[in-house]
Amino acid sequence: MAPDASEALAVREKVQQFLNAARTGDLDLFKKLAAELDDEGEGLKKTVEDVKDANKRGAFHFAAREGKIEVCKYLAEELKIDVNTKDEDGDTPLLHAVRQGHNNIAKYLLDCGANPDASSELGATALHHAAGMGNTELLNLLLSKVVEVDSQSDAGTPLIWAAGHGQPDAVKILLEHHANPNAETDDGITPLLSAVAAGALPCSELLVKAGANPNISAGGASPLLIAAEIGGFDVIDCLIKAGADPNLTDEDGLKPIQVAAARGNSGVVEVLFPLTNPVQTISDWSVDGLIKHMQAEQQEVKEVDQSKDTSVQKQNIPEVTPEAKKKALEAKSRGEKAFKRNDIHMAVDAYTQAINFDPSDATLLSNRSLCYIRLGQPEHALTDAKACRELRPDWHKACYREGAALRLLQRFEEAANAFYEGFQLDPDSKELAIAFREAVDAGRKFHAANQQKS
Numbered sequence: 001m002a003p004d005a006s007e008a009l010a011v012r013e014k015v016q017q018f019l020n021a022a023r024t025g026d027l028d029l030f031k032k033l034a035a036e037l038d039d040e041g042e043g044l045k046k047t048v049e050d051v052k053d054a055n056k057r058g059a060f061h062f063a064a065r066e067g068k069i070e071v072c073k074y075l076a077e078e079l080k081i082d083v084n085t086k087d088e089d090g091d092t093p094l095l096h097a098v099r100q101g102h103n104n105i106a107k108y109l110l111d112c113g114a115n116p117d118a119s120s121e122l123g124a125t126a127l128h129h130a131a132g133m134g135n136t137e138l139l140n141l142l143l144s145k146v147v148e149v150d151s152q153s154d155a156g157t158p159l160i161w162a163a164g165h166g167q168p169d170a171v172k173i174l175l176e177h178h179a180n181p182n183a184e185t186d187d188g189i190t191p192l193l194s195a196v197a198a199g200a201l202p203c204s205e206l207l208v209k210a211g212a213n214p215n216i217s218a219g220g221a222s223p224l225l226i227a228a229e230i231g232g233f234d235v236i237d238c239l240i241k242a243g244a245d246p247n248l249t250d251e252d253g254l255k256p257i258q259v260a261a262a263r264g265n266s267g268v269v270e271v272l273f274p275l276t277n278p279v280q281t282i283s284d285w286s287v288d289g290l291i292k293h294m295q296a297e298q299q300e301v302k303e304v305d306q307s308k309d310t311s312v313q314k315q316n317i318p319e320v321t322p323e324a325k326k327k328a329l330e331a332k333s334r335g336e337k338a339f340k341r342n343d344i345h346m347a348v349d350a351y352t353q354a355i356n357f358d359p360s361d362a363t364l365l366s367n368r369s370l371c372y373i374r375l376g377q378p379e380h381a382l383t384d385a386k387a388c389r390e391l392r393p394d395w396h397k398a399c400y401r402e403g404a405a406l407r408l409l410q411r412f413e414e415a416a417n418a419f420y421e422g423f424q425l426d427p428d429s430k431e432l433a434i435a436f437r438e439a440v441d442a443g444r445k446f447h448a449a450n451q452q453k454s
Contacts, residue, residue, distance in 0.1 A: 011037075014033060014036065014037060015037070015051055017029075017033055018030065018033040018034065018037060018051055018059070019051070019053060019057075019058075019059060019062055021033060022059035022060075022062040022063045022066075022068065022071050023062040023063070023065075023066050023068070024066070024068070025063070025066065025068035025070060025071055027070050027071055027074060030059070030071060030074075031074075034047060034048055037051060044079055045079045045080060045081065048075065048079055048081060049081060049082075049085070052087075055087055055088045055089070055337075056086075056087045056088040057087040057088075058081075058085060058087070059071070059075060059081075060072070060075050060076075060081055060083070060085055060093045061085070061087050061091065061092075061093055061096050062096075063075065063093070064093035064094070064096045064097040064102070064105050064109065065093075065096035065097065065099075065100055065102075066100075067097070067100065067102040067104070067105055069104060069105060069108060072093070072105060072108060072109070073108070076108075076109075076112045077112075083109055083112045083113055083114045084113075084114060084115050084118055086118075089120050089121055089122075089334065089346075090119065090120040090121035090122075091120050092114065092115070092118045093105075093109055093114065094106060094109045094110070094114040094115070094116070094118060094126050095118065095120060095124070095125075095126055095129065097109060098126040098129045098130055098135075098138060099129045099341065099342075099343055100341075101133060101135060101138075103135070103137055103138050103141070106126065106138055106141070107141060110141070110142075110145060116142050116145040116147045117147050117148055117151065119151065119153070120153075120346070122153055122154045122155075122346055122349045122350075123151070123152055123153035123154055124153040124154075124155070124343075124345065124346060125147070125148075125151050125153070125158075126138075126142055126147075127139070127142050127143070127147050127148075127149070127151065127158045128151070128153050128155075128157075128158045128161050128345075129161075129343070130142060130158075130170070131158035131159065131161045131162035131165075131167065131170045131174060132158075132161035132162060132164070132165045132167070132170075132345065133165070133167070133170075134162070134165065134167035134169060134170045135170075136169050136170060136173060139170055139173050139174070140173065143173070143177050149174060149177050149178060149179045150179055150180050150183055152183075152185075153345070154185075154186075154345075154349045155185065155345040155346075155348065155349060156183065156184075156185040156189060156191075156194070157179065157180070157183045157191070158170075158174055158179065159171065159174045159175070159179040159180070159181065159183060159191045160183065160185065160189060160190070160191050160194050161345065162174060162191075162203070163191040163192070163194045163195035163198070163200060163203045163204075163207065164191075164194035164195065164197070164198050164200075164375060164376065164377070165198065165375070165376075166195070166198045166199070166200035166202075166203060166376065167203070168200070168202035168203050168206060171191070171195075171202075171203045171206050171207065172206055175206060175207075175210045181207050181210040181211050181212040182211070182212055182213050182216065184216075184218075187218060187219070188216075188217070188218035188219065189218050190212065190213070190216050190218070191203075191207050191212060192204060192207045192208065192212040192213070192214065192216065192223050193216060193218055193221070193223055193226065195207060196223040196226045196227050196230075196232070196235055196239070197226050197230075197376060197377050197378075197379070198375070198376035198377070199230060199232050199235065199376065200376075201232070201234045201235050201238060204223075204235055204238050204239070205238055208238060208239070208241075208242035212242075214239050214242040214243050214244040214245075215243070215244060215245050215248060217248070219251065220249075220250035220251030220252070221250055221379075222244065222245075222248050222250075222256070223239050223244060224236065224239045224240070224244040224245070224246060224248070224256045225248070225250055225254075225255075225256045225259055226379070227239060227256075228256035228257065228259050228260040228265075228268050228272065229256075229259045229260070229263060229379065229409065230378070230409060230410065231260070231263065231265045231267070231268055231409075231410050233267065233268065233271065236268065236271060236272070237271075240275065246272050246275045246276045247276060247277050255276055255279065256268075256272055256276075257269055257272040257273065257276045257290065258279065258290070258294055260272065261290045261291045261293070261294035261295070262294040262295060262297070262298045263409070263410070263411055264291060264295060265410070266287060266291060269287050269290060269291060270287055273287055273290075320357070320358045320359075320360055324357045324358055325357070325358050327353075327354075327357045328353075328354040328355075328357035328358035328361060328364070329354075331350050331351070331353040331354035331357060332350070332351065332354045332361075332363075332364060332367070334346075334350040334353075335347045335348075335349075335350035335351040335354060335367060335368075335371075336367075338350055339367070339370075339371065344371050344374045344375055345375070347367075347368075347371045348368060348371045348372065348375070351364055351367050351368040351371065352368065355368065360391065361391075362388045362391035362392040362395065362398065365384045365385070365387050365388040365391070366384070366385070366388045366397055366398060366401050368384050369381045369382075369384035369385045369388065369401040369404075369405065370401065370404075372384065372405075373401075373404055373405060373408060376408075378405045378406075378408035378409045379405075379409070381401070381404070381405035381408070382402065382405035382406060382409065384401070385398060385401035385402035385404075385405050386402060388401060388402075389402060394425060395425070396422040396423075396425040396426035396429060396432060397422070398422075399418050399419065399421045399422025399423075399425065399432070400418075400419065400422050400431065400432055400435065402418040403415045403416070403417075403418035403419040403422065403435055403436075403439065404435070406418060407435075407438075407439055407442065412439050412440070412442050412443030413443055415439040415443075416436055416439035416440050416443060419432050419435045419436035419439055420436050423436055
């Protein structure tokens with residue numbers, strides 16, 4: 001190896017050791033390596049500020065993320081490193097600490113002048129993360145700093161994050177601090193829609209009590225329609241008492257009762273039947289007649305969809321330029337990193353950017369589908385899973401994603417079919433075999449429970 005190359009490799013290894021020392025909290029080693037890296041005599045502060053990884057994360061980011069208070073104190077008090085320094089994603093040490101639930105680090109950084117309203121490139125603040133995690137101690141601490149309670153990120157306000165993650169204590173605290181219960185994302189998602197999609201009854205109750213609009217619609221889907229599709233009896237009851245209109249239709253002209261009937265959910269149909277005006281196109285307006293009609297209609301649609309030529313669908317996908325593919329890979333990498341650190345909302349945002357750059361990559365849809373499952377948003381997960389299967393009909397993982405979404409929607413028979421189709425593609429997959437059996441068992445128990453109720 002040439003001397004220059006050998007020297008460069010040695011420096012890279014020392015940089016890795018330096019950042020790892022910050023990560024592990026080995027302050028003595030950290031100081032020693034900092035001094036060694038300052039070989040040009042620029043001063044420890046500038047040297048430490050300049051040393052970053054490929055994502056422009058420095059020692060402060062790593063120490064805060066791993067909860068190493070002594071390293072943080074050294075950086076802030078002795079070296080006077082900027083406590084609001086940002087990495088490539090726009091994350092400050094405070095955001096890293098909050099995301100990992102290090103309350104002591106967050107409090108220290110705030111005492112050192114960290115900006116509580118600092119946001120990432122995607123608009124997420126410390127308040128968003130604390131709300132989504134249900135970290136009430138940190139939530140109260142941040143709100144005591146007079147932060148913007150309705151700050152918008154790409155995935156909505158902190159209240160939307162709390163509701164979507166089923167965090168009633170966080171929802172209560174945010175509402176007490178006058179968070180807007182009807183705040184919307186760019187896609188029209190509100191806290192109530194997010195709570196209902198997550199099946200979070202306590203959050204839904206708090207929101208409607210605070211004045212959340214029970215008849216809001218996003219993409220044609222009202223809270224009641226989502227609840228009818230999921231099959232949440234308690235949530236449906238909560239929405240009806242709050243004034244939800246059972247006769248509102250989605251973009252396909254379907255009422256909540258029709259959606260429930262198409263799912264074969266007789267219990268929900270029975271609840272909504274006396275509240276719903278008859279649909280003229282359904283001749284037998286009874287619980288059984290409605291279910292029979294909607295399931296027959298759904299079967300017809302399914303057969304038409306299956307008969308479509310997949311190759312024709314693929315032709316509709318625009319050609320992706322090398323530059324767009326590169327940008328998609330970069331966004332995908334950000335999504336993977338966000339997912340690994342359990343920042344699911346940020347992962348969704350990153351994968352969405354990647355899909356916009358390269359809609360031909362089925363892996364991106366699969367990854368985002370998994371994120372939606374983690375967020376308790378099965379409809380979105382199912383949409384991505386179906387799109388993924390269209391792109392790669394012979395990929396067993398796409399079948400698994402579809403089955404997982406259908407299982408969460410309590411559409412157990414369809415879920416079992418999806419898992420079985422995946423197993424046929426990959427007979428060695430124990431994961432698919434187990435998922436198939438579990439879906440079948442869950443379906444039996446579900447139908448048995450419905451029969452007992454009726």
